Every structure is written in C-alpha cells, then in structure tokens.
Amino acid sequence: MIQWIHSLFQKNNTVAKPDMKKFLIVGLGNSGAEYVNTRHNIGFKVLDHLAKKENLTFQTAKLGDIVEIRIKGRTLLLLKPNTFMNLSGKAVKYWMEKENIEKENILVITDDLNLSFGTIRIKAKGSDGGHNGLKSIQSLLVTTEYARFRFGISDEFKKGKQVDYVLGEWNEDEKAKLPERLDKSIEIVYSFALAGINNTMNEFNGK
Known part of the structure; x- marks a missing residue:
C-alpha cells in the first residue's frame, strides 16, 4: 500500500516535459485599426502575411490573437x-507556460530603428536595445536568452x-518593397522551426 501511494504521488507531481517540436512565434505590435500599417507593427504584419499564405485566420484568445500552423x-x-x-511580456509568458x-x-x-529598411538581423539572445516590447x-x-528577428x-x-516615425505608416517606396x-520573413520563421537558430542566422542575416 505504501509503495502504491508513493508511486501515485510521484505520478501526480511529475512536471510535464516541454514539447521540443512546438514553437512560439511572437510578432510585436499594437492592436487597433490605427496601427495596422505602421512601422512599429511589422511583427504583426509578418504573422498576418504568414497566416494569409497558409489560408488561416487568427482567433482572439487570452492576451492575444492566436493561430496554429503544423x-x-x-x-x-x-x-x-x-x-x-x-x-x-505578459502574453509571451502566459502562452509559453500554457503551451x-x-x-x-x-x-x-x-522592428529596429538601427537597421536600414528591410534589413534582417537574427540573434539567439541579446539586450532589449531600448525596445519597449523586448524590455x-x-x-x-x-532572461535575454530567447531568439529575436529584427526587421x-x-x-x-x-x-x-x-x-x-515608428507609429507612422510606410512611405510609398517602402510599401513597394514590403x-x-x-516573403523572406516567412522563410525565416520556417527555417527557425525546421533548421534551428544557428542555421537560420547563417542563412538569412544581412539579406
């Protein structure tokens, strides 16, 4: 009986192992129609573009809009x-723990003010660089040890x-190049999940 109770206790207190084949891809931005086409919302724009390519629709859930791709x-x-x-950070922490x-x-x-328009920089970790979302x-x-894709x-x-400027909309030249x-940003997201951060940095940084 004691052994059975002990094994049951261990089973009920086992911490679930992280699913290493599950990834959280976070696009930073501000909600609201007035922000949709602003520079600061490039994180949202990348994810919207990806969801559209996959014919998927975001659903509103706790602390954010969510869609799943397999x-x-x-x-x-x-x-x-x-x-x-x-x-x-509230949304990132919640979904990281929930999933x-x-x-x-x-x-x-x-978004990144220190990079010329459309320049890509991917890092495995780093400071917030003064960006309020990353902060x-x-x-x-x-921790600062999470991957970030700066656009x-x-x-x-x-x-x-x-x-x-950051809350302003893209100019005509930028709109034409977006x-x-x-499309390149979508490749980066898939590469991160399928090939890993190091291969993704080697393949896409500076392109």
Whole structure:
C-alpha cells in the first residue's frame, strides 16, 4: 500500500516535459485599426502575411490573437499580443507556460530603428536595445536568452520625432518593397522551426 501511494504521488507531481517540436512565434505590435500599417507593427504584419499564405485566420484568445500552423512534424503557435507593445511580456509568458514551450523555441519579431529598411538581423539572445516590447519580455521571462528577428525600419526622422516615425505608416517606396521582405520573413520563421537558430542566422542575416 505504501509503495502504491508513493508511486501515485510521484505520478501526480511529475512536471510535464516541454514539447521540443512546438514553437512560439511572437510578432510585436499594437492592436487597433490605427496601427495596422505602421512601422512599429511589422511583427504583426509578418504573422498576418504568414497566416494569409497558409489560408488561416487568427482567433482572439487570452492576451492575444492566436493561430496554429503544423509543418513537417512541428507545431508553430503564432501570437500577436493584444496587450499593447509595453506589456508584450505578459502574453509571451502566459502562452509559453500554457503551451509548455521552452525559451529556446521562442522567436520574437520586432522592428529596429538601427537597421536600414528591410534589413534582417537574427540573434539567439541579446539586450532589449531600448525596445519597449523586448524590455517587457525580458523583464517577465527574467532572461535575454530567447531568439529575436529584427526587421529594419531605418531612422530617417528628425530630432524629437521618433514616436511619430515608428507609429507612422510606410512611405510609398517602402510599401513597394514590403511584399518581398515579408516573403523572406516567412522563410525565416520556417527555417527557425525546421533548421534551428544557428542555421537560420547563417542563412538569412544581412539579406
């Protein structure tokens, strides 16, 4: 009897192992029609483009809009936090824990003022770089060791106009170039899940 109780206790207290074939792909942005085509929302735009290519529709769930993609034995959970940029970490932490996803299987897509338009930079870890979305994620996950995909939006704004610039819409030249950059971004997301972060960095950084 004692042995049976002991085995039952162990079974009930076993922590589920993370599903290493499940990935959380987070696009950062702000919810609301007024933000849809702004530079700051490139994370949302990449995931919207991916979902459209796969003929899938996002569903509103707790702390964000969610859609699931299955490819070659992997499950990709696409997340657009609806907490607004400064609180993005709440949604990332919630879905990471709910779906039992390791930080190694998280990719965060964000805009970057320090890169020229459309330039791609993928890193396995790093600082928040002054980005409020990354700052929130770092604070709540208590780590900087998660992959991030930075999409350059350039810094062509006058002094004191940074907020207006990032919350402004793409110019005509950028709009013309976006479709190709979004297609490339989809390749990056799939590469991260199928080939890993190191291969993805080697293949796509600077392209």
